[in-house]
Amino acid sequence: MKKSTVLLVGITALASGSALAASVDKIDWAKVPTSTVTLFYPGQSSYEWVRGSTHPGAALVKTNTACIMCHAGKEKAMGNKLVKAGPLEPMPVKGKNGSIDLKVQVAYDTQNAFFRFQWKTLNPFPGSEHQYLRFDGKEWKVYGYPKLDKVVQDGTQPGIYEDRMTIMIDDGKVPGFAQQGCWLTCHDGERDMQKVASKDDAAANALLAAIKKKDVRKYLPASRDNPSDWKTGKSLDEIAKLKAAGGFVDLMQWRAHRSNPVGMADDGYVLEYRNSDDGKNMFGGNADKETHMPKFMWDEKRVGYKSITADKLRQGEHFLIREQNAVPFDPKAGWKEGDMIPDYITSREDAKGSAADNNAVGSWKNGMWTVVLVRPLNLTNDDDKALKVGGVYNVGFAVHDDNITTRGHHVSFVKTLGIGAKADIQATKLK
Numbered sequence: 001m002k003k004s005t006v007l008l009v010g011i012t013a014l015a016s017g018s019a020l021a022a023s024v025d026k027i028d029w030a031k032v033p034t035s036t037v038t039l040f041y042p043g044q045s046s047y048e049w050v051r052g053s054t055h056p057g058a059a060l061v062k063t064n065t066a067c068i069m070c071h072a073g074k075e076k077a078m079g080n081k082l083v084k085a086g087p088l089e090p091m092p093v094k095g096k097n098g099s100i101d102l103k104v105q106v107a108y109d110t111q112n113a114f115f116r117f118q119w120k121t122l123n124p125f126p127g128s129e130h131q132y133l134r135f136d137g138k139e140w141k142v143y144g145y146p147k148l149d150k151v152v153q154d155g156t157q158p159g160i161y162e163d164r165m166t167i168m169i170d171d172g173k174v175p176g177f178a179q180q181g182c183w184l185t186c187h188d189g190e191r192d193m194q195k196v197a198s199k200d201d202a203a204a205n206a207l208l209a210a211i212k213k214k215d216v217r218k219y220l221p222a223s224r225d226n227p228s229d230w231k232t233g234k235s236l237d238e239i240a241k242l243k244a245a246g247g248f249v250d251l252m253q254w255r256a257h258r259s260n261p262v263g264m265a266d267d268g269y270v271l272e273y274r275n276s277d278d279g280k281n282m283f284g285g286n287a288d289k290e291t292h293m294p295k296f297m298w299d300e301k302r303v304g305y306k307s308i309t310a311d312k313l314r315q316g317e318h319f320l321i322r323e324q325n326a327v328p329f330d331p332k333a334g335w336k337e338g339d340m341i342p343d344y345i346t347s348r349e350d351a352k353g354s355a356a357d358n359n360a361v362g363s364w365k366n367g368m369w370t371v372v373l374v375r376p377l378n379l380t381n382d383d384d385k386a387l388k389v390g391g392v393y394n395v396g397f398a399v400h401d402d403n404i405t406t407r408g409h410h411v412s413f414v415k416t417l418g419i420g421a422k423a424d425i426q427a428t429k430l431k
């Protein structure tokens with residue numbers, strides 16, 4: 001299938017779900033100013049590292065000084081240094097670029113904010129594939145891993161992981177976010193960071209047990225008694241109070257494999273963990289928990305095959321979409337070694353509640369993604385930051401490029417976004 005199909009899939013899904021396609025299509029982006037934000041590779045520069053003895057800025061970081069006081073305009077140089085092997089990068093990825101120029105345009109009408117992002121991918125193909133389940137002759141096993149993983153770096157597994165575009169939003173209620181942005185959420189102990197929490201330590205932790213999580217992910221300082229120690233989680237009561245007072249950041253992720261095929265971006269928030277919003281996401285695991293066999297396979301009648309093999313990777317669009325091209329897995333279909341079925345399935349119909357707020361249309365052409373993310377204004381869910389006309393927000397951007405996850409992204413220092421208000425990035429009112 002051709003690239004144009006990606007766009008069509010997105011628009012069709014958008015139209016069926018929310019009739020927004022027309023409004024996205026109508027926008028004359030040439031009339032909306034473009035900001036270029038330089039994203040850089042941060043390595044393992046955590047909340048703890050920027051406050052630690054090896055960071056020359058530590059003393060001032062502790063007094064809540066903005067990173068850009070000392071680092072404005074240095075993003076490219078920082079990224080080029082941090083992407084290489086060094087104290088903040090123990091697992092360097094071969095050929096990785098240190099920075100990405102992200103073009104950002106924002107517009108709004110009476111109902112929605114429209115974020116348009118453009119960036120060049122490192123590879124001459126879009127990162128729209130994700131991990132697979134591969135039959136090895138006996139069992140179905142995960143095939144393809146992100147490039148910071150040892151199994152990819154030592155050549156045991158290929159690097160396969162979706163591209164993503166992420167925005168973090170604070171409305172001024174998270175202390176320090178305006179100055180230090182995403183670094184408030186990035187801590188030692190998280191996956192791929194220094195001192196990664198062991199399974200046993202995570203299992204023994206009262207907060208993680210209470211929220212039924214098995215690892216440490218982004219969290220805000222206020223959710224811990226000691227912000228520099230993930231183990232010191234506050235009680236669920238205290239965390240609920242922080243949430244009710246708006247002490248969380250919104251986190252929206254456009255995903256090239258797990259949300260774009262159904263015309264959406266996911267919707268989450270960070271407080272004591274990187275949580276999904278209430279309701280249900282547009283994607284889910286396709287492996288049966290007990291047997292690890294796929295739950296769905298491609299509908300041969302519609303796409304011409306039930307599964308693919310590795311030689312078909314990066315050729316065409318390999319999305320498994322429940323209401324478009326999937327049928328229940330047939331264990332007796334004569335599977336051969338090397339047959340592969342996506343490890344995740346997407347569904348627009350399944351997406352529900354606050355988790356289903358965001359629509360998106362993304363297409364990749366000539367080495368560049370163009371993504372328009374549509375966010376309703378004035379949301380009233382208790383896990384969303386409501387974007388309102390007249391509002392100014394602190395925002396951080398991140399792009400995951402070239403088959404990578406966790407900290408392997410390129411990130412921005414914090415910017416302000418104004419909707420009908422003065423800011424670094426000002427949204428244009430649509431007529």
Ligand code: HEC
Nearest residue numbers: 045050055056057060061065066067069070078081180183
């Ligand atoms: C008071 C000034 C100051 C502040 C504020 C500050 N830094 Fe730094 N930072 C420095 C200096 C100086 C260096 C060393 C730069 C060099 O070696 O070229 C540095 C180095 C770094 C490095 C390593 C890059 C390298 O070139 O080795 C990272 C990452 C970093 N800072 C992140 C941050 C972040 C994130 C913040 C905000 C939370 C921050 N800094 C705030 C002064 C500051």
